[in-house]
Amino acid sequence: MSKIGVFICHCGENISGTVDCEKVATELSKVEGVAYSTDYKYMCSDPGQTLIKEAIKTHHLTGVVVGSCSPRMHEVTFRKACAEAGLNPYMCEIANLREHCSWVHEKGEATTEKAISLVTMLVEKVKKNKPLTSIQVPITKKALVIGGGIAGIQASLDIANCGHQVILIEKDPSIGGHMSQLSETFPTLDCSQCILTPRMVEVAQHPNITLYTYAELEKVEGSIGNFQATIRLKAKSVDPKLCTACGLCSSKCPQKKIPSEFNAGLGTRTAIYVPFPQAVPNKPVIDKEHCNYYQKGKCQVCQKNCPTGAIEFDKPDELITEAVGAIVVTTGFNVLGTDFFPEYGYGKYKDVITGLQFERLASASGPTLGEIRRPSDGQIPKKIVFIACAGSRDPAKGIPYCSKICCMYTAKHAMLYQHKVHEGESYVFYMDIRAGGKNYEEFVRRAIEEDGVNYVRGRVARVYEKNGKLIVKGVDTLLAGAQVEIEADMVVLATAGVSNQGAEQLAQKMHISYDPYKFFAEAHPKLKPVETNTAGIFLAGACQAPKDIPDTVGTASGAAVKVACLFSQAQLIREPLIAVVNRSGPPSFSTCVGCFMCETACPYHAIEREEIKNRNGEVLKVVAKVNPGLCQGCGTCVAFCRSKSIDIQGYSNEEMYAEVMSLFNN
């Protein structure tokens, strides 16, 4: 005998504005099996939840349907309220009357009728729901952090300082990320390396952190609390235990003209190299694609000269598998190159560079030792034009979003230039100035008022080379669209921040979502910025969206706390919405006939074979069995099973059938 309680929320006016909530409640009270039906302004509020709890107790309700906002918002809230009132939480279902009804239809009878249908559907489903108990799963208290930039470094340190083990993997030979490439950081203009390197060293020395550089994620299996991560340790060709970082190998290496990734292509490096002097770990690796030995089979000069014999050629990549309980993704971002812009030279002009390349020029450890010099002839530029929004905020180029950091770093670059080249002239072509952080606005005003940077509001249509100068043709919209032409010595494009290479593949390996720009998707844009929709996998830093260093560090610490929170529980309580193979008494024991089609279909390998034996130990039949720790509840096996021997709790055959058929009871 079902006694369902129906609770229709007005959601302020969000639902009641277009749906006649009272009518919905009245009509539902007439449905067979509904013992109590009411409406209220804010069901999710304290008094609203109390209303539900009281009704459960007073009317001895066996099930609850709440007509409200999307279950993705408040299913957990209402289920918890039911549990507190003594009703099994899985006897509570949510009808989506807001996102799927009141917000997308006009006010009218059809909308109210639809709302009535939606609630009725779930009432019929709830009548077939069964009470379920949560599953308890042990947690491996070790975290994997993917990506060793400032976000990964911060997250690793925070988790490690909570007393948990961390594995930090980084695909480059050193940790540090883009922050290690910066010269000075806004708004304080303190040296980036100076604040970063102590953290990098802390990571390397921390007893709870295992650092693998030149390593990438190969594959991930399992689920929250119980991941198995296979990591590819790329062959470095150098034994770090023997290497003393003397640097002799790089000085002897004949391949000297390889464009340096660390210097954003402006400098060169050797095939055996340490990416930058403050690298952690400060041990070289051999770049197989440019090494004479690996490409042509000759040389090995580094090995001949190494005083400790640390060079070992032809070692294979190593694959290791680690059991971890949570994963934090901090793989960072990339910036567009100058070759993206046909109007700015398509990458042909050496003196048109990106913001990141300018950082390298300004940096004391960079290719010009901190002097701003033109890449083409090494001269100090007298006039620099900075173009903001190069690519960003441009739907025509496929990048409609704002890259957030460019206004600030452009101001910074202009200031650094003025500080280093006192008589230099700098121009910034901008659309808007976005300086919303703490002390950011003051920073930009300093650039304009104290350092004499010329800000021109307008876009640049073209940059072309003429007689060794770069002609910049733009417009000044504050002077009623006056044409502006500048003969610049150097042009710096604040190119758009884009997702990192390989982001899509990494996301697919981990089954996390990503948006059309391949930035990883957070679970909720406002309330869950550091979680993904995949339980146990968290995000931090610019891999989610372009962000500055304070926000990156903030999200990294946020993700770390989520991990620590997970690890602080003795066991993980999992939702019991998993598949179960039926079992009954002898002689059949189960209607499963052991065809194991479900086993081949399950993406999580959650289906095992179980031998059913008699008391003599003879095997009577082999049937399927679901591992409750692995099953994620997709239900694919259920749709396959011909004999309907496997069913999924929460979305069982009976429940879904009742829900669908209720639409047609006319």
Added chain:
Amino acid sequence: MDENSEFEPNIVAFVCNWCTYAGADLTGTSRLKYATNVKIVRFPCTGRIDFMLLLKAFAGGADGIIVSGCHPNDCHYTSGNFHARRRWMALHNLLELVGIDVRRVRYSWVSAAEGAKWADLVNSTVADIRRFGPYTEYQNVAKQLEMEDSHE
């Protein structure tokens, strides 16, 4: 026929929780408007959708059915939508063989970010079904059962 302009199709949508349901939520938060004729039934994954439910929906009185889930490679459960796609390939083939009006079943991939696509899908499906008219051919045969039933 003029009746079709008054005819309000009855359409069920079988969607997956992680992509299309979320996409429809986004349509809601973006306040995009679409026709009221579609009622959404939530499944954890398109892989869970039993093909018999589609037949039961038509027998019950649905004039059209939408089946939608995550894009291939983006399934929250890795491969549920791949299995669903195979199943639909077979079902689509079979329904055509026996003469069921497969134009009335619309399969689509709608991701959680595609709120506008969901609204378009609903509107275009409703418009198409309105043009095809009610699925009386199927419903008449379905009703035969009730007639026999009532004689007992």
Added chain:
Amino acid sequence: MNKIAEKAVALLQEGHTLVLGYEEGDRAPRPFFCRQAEEAQHLVLDERCTANLAVYLTKPELMGKGRVAVFAITSSLRAIAQLTAENQLQLENLTILTLTAEQEIKTFATLEEIRSYLSEVPYELSDTEKALDEKLSAMTREERWKYWINEFSRCIKCYACRAACPMCYCTRCITEVNRPQWISPWPSPLPNMEWQINRVMHLVGRCIGCGACGRACPVGIPVDYLSKKMLQDLSEEFGYVPGQAMQDGNALSTFKPDDKENFIH
């Protein structure tokens, strides 16, 4: 005695408890369970034998304990290969024999041998089936619907099609599930069609095209046409050849990332 009978006697003497083959019937040979050497003389095996004996192999109450020998025709061999891939048969307890085109008795030792023998025998629709196919393909959708509803109005829900099919071995069939009631038990044109759609969908990637279902139907509905047509249409796309069961799963439990998607909006 013909050589089939001689072989049967030898098998029984070797210790087989049952030799499954065919005997002469009123109009055509019918299945025969030979358990004693004296009965072996009834056994025949030629192109008139069409019943698919594999359907008995999954019934433990008929097979009993002990080794069983079966004289398999090509369709039975395909069924045996498919059933083994679906974990329904233990080949260690089965002796599988066939009569080759050269009228020699061949015994199969392993599944691979069966598969390689079958790969030499291509699967094709018969002429009557091709004629029906052409007739139905020429119809419009409405005409096809009327044709099939008309056919299914004659169905009496006897489930002979299910009983005859070697792939229908579920101990509790979906028709026997009443919560929820997927297949209505009573005969009425639409539920009859739903039953066939369900049956054919459950055979996708598994049907071996023996036609036992069509032959079994007492009212002559061409139900075998449906599953054979599906077999033909989808075999290329799904990479399924009857009898050559796929290693890593079934046609429906596996997928290719680039499966044909031209009907998706």
